[in-house]
Amino acid sequence: MNDPRPLRDLQGEPITLEEGRIAPQEVKPRRRFPWSAVICTALVLLVAAGWWIRPQESAAPTGRRSFTGPxxxxxxxxxxxALPVTLTALGTVTPLTTVTVRTQISGRLTNIYFKEGQEVKAGDPLAQVDPRPYEAALKQAQGQLARDQAQLRNAQLDLARSQTLVARNAASQQTVDTQTALVQQYQGTVEMDEAQVRTAELNLEYCHIVAPVSGRLGIRLVDVGNYVQGGDATGLVVITQMKPITVVFSLPEDVVPAVMRRLNSGTELAVSVYDRNRRAKIATGKLVTVDNQVDVTTGTVKLKAEFPNEDGSLFPNQFVNVDLLVNTLxxxxxxxxxxxxxxxxxxxxxxxxxxxxxxxxxxxxxxxxxxxxxxxxxxxxxxxxxxxxxxxxxxxxxxxxxxxxxxxxxxARPQQEGxxxxxxxxxxxxxx
Structure with a gap:
């Protein structure tokens, strides 16, 4: 079946048949839109616009941006x-004296005379151990001493008689020598008895436990009725001296010579301590001593400052910040x-x-x-x-x-840090 319509190519142009072949017609080249040129032009415009609005960089030493106008x-x-020259350090509050009160004898704890946290002075009564066994031991030692003293007096009288008889040729010298040795033996026995009496008196005195130093009492470690011994490690209570109190801190070895020069000149160096966050000043004191050696592990030297601490603001083992005033320019x-x-x-x-x-x-x-x-x-x-x-x-x-x-x-404009x-x-x- 013949189709009267002419054949056309893919672009819609007519084609002719020649000797059974398809003869393509001359195809005109197709024009394309220049996208690359458009993109390049847009990039150039963007760069130019950015350069136009970019503020000029200043020539300041730190590379900051410049501003126009005042x-x-x-x-x-x-x-x-005047300016104070101050050295800062970290310190720890250290009491001058810390004593754990222990009993020196064994026995049952019968009385406690203190309250926890109480301020005591040296010699104040703290507790009592049952004294009855030690009272009996004292009487026994005193009786033995009296017996041996009587024997000593009798031996001394016999020695005097023997010496009289020897002077009259009524006794031998051997009798006198024997009696002299017996007198010396009783003298030694009496001295031993006197020592035992003194020991018994001390044991009886140790039944009444008193404060060895002045300070503040801690928490009670033993209750009434417990059996205590001289070798107990815990003790009865701990006494800590709070007034005055010290702070120990460390400084680098390089700055210690300047501190020593001021101390050797007789100047009293002021020390101030602040709390852990360095927000509040706690107390003011003075430097009292510098350690005699450098810690080779840290390269620092320990120093100690003393504070009156009348208000009790400094507490043992408290962590503080320390300011040491070395000089004032x-x-x-x-x-x-x-x-x-x-x-x-x-x-x-x-x-x-x-x-x-x-x-x-x-x-x-x-x-x-x-x-x-x-x-x-x-x-x-x-x-x-x-x-x-x-x-x-x-x-x-x-x-x-x-x-x-x-x-x-x-x-306000954005800032640029150098x-x-x-x-x-x-x-x-x-x-x-």
């Missing part, structure tokens, strides 16, 4: 004053610690000029205390430095103080 900051003036340049910056130049500050333009000034730090730091080199009294808002400054930036007339707050920003914000280390 930047509101807080400033402070370098002043001449007079007539030095002092600025707030917050003004010190750290970066490529080292330690520096932003110095405010007469035209309210800041400049980077490198400084040499000294000791620091109470949010103040001493400046050894770089500043003079009266210089004004930036203490707040320095993260937005660069060399030559114009500043304004919010409290000044006509000052306006700058709009390398080592965290280290720059760290406070300076205290040095003696």
């Amino acid at each position: 930047i509101p900051v807080a400033t402070a003036t370098a002043q001449t004053g 007079e007539n030095i340049v002092v600025i707030p610690t917050a003004a010190v910056q750290r970066g490529v130049p080292g330690t520096y500050v932003y110095l405010v000029g007469a035209d309210n333009a800041v400049s980077v000034r490198k400084v040499t730090l000294g000791p620091s205390a109470n949010d103040k730091v001493a400046i050894s080199e770089g500043l003079k009294p009266g210089d004004k430095v930036v203490v707040d808002g320095a993260d937005r400054l660069r060399e030559g930036s114009k500043i304004t103080e919010p409290d000044a007339p006509g000052a306006q707050a700058a709009p 390398p080592g920003e965290g280290a720059r914000r760290a406070p300076p280390v205290r040095t003696p």
Whole structure:
């Protein structure tokens, strides 16, 4: 069956038949949309737009962004004053005396005369052991002493008679020598009896247990009615001396020579202690001694400070923070610690000029205390430095103080921290 419609190719163009073959017609090339050019153009536009809106980086030492217009900051003036040189350490409260009260004899505990937590003085009665067996032992020793003393007197009389008879040639010298030896024997026996009597008296005295030192009593360790012995490890109660009390702390061996020079000069070094979180000051005392050797495992030396502790605020084995005042520097340049910056130049500050333009000034730090730091080199009294808002400054930036007339707050912009920003914000280390 013949189809009168012409044959067409895939693109819809007609084709002809020649000698039984299909002769393709000339196919025109198809145009494609230039997507690659569009994509390249869009990327170029995006890069150009990003470069246009990107803020210019400042040439400040720490790589901060620059701001246009005066930047509101807080400033402070370098002043001449005194700065304490303080060494900090960790310490432990240690009592001067800690005594575990134990019985020196064996027996039944019949009475307890103290209350737990009571303040006692040396010699105050604490407890009593049943004294009846020791009273009987004392009477027995006293009776034996009386018997031997009578025998000694009789032997001495016999010796005197023998010596008289020998003088009259009525007795031999041997009798006198024998009687003399017997007298010496009884003298030794009497001395032994006297020692036994004294021992019995001491045992009877030990039945009444008294406080060996003054201090504060702890919790009772033995109840009435228990049988106690001299070798008991627990004891009856523990007495701890609370007034005065000491704090033992350690310092690096490098700073000990400075402390020793101050002590050898006769200066009394003040010591302050704070609680575990360093939020509250507990007590103030003085340094009393320095150990005689360095701990080779830690490279530190132990020191001991004494505190009156009249209010009982310091407790034995308490963990405290210690501040040792070594010296006080007079007539030095002092600025707030917050003004010190750290970066490529080292330690520096932003110095405010007469035209309210800041400049980077490198400084040499000294000791620091109470949010103040001493400046050894770089500043003079009266210089004004930036203490707040320095993260937005660069060399030559114009500043304004919010409290000044006509000052306006700058709009908040994102900040970019340069390398080592965290280290720059760290406070300076205290040095003696």
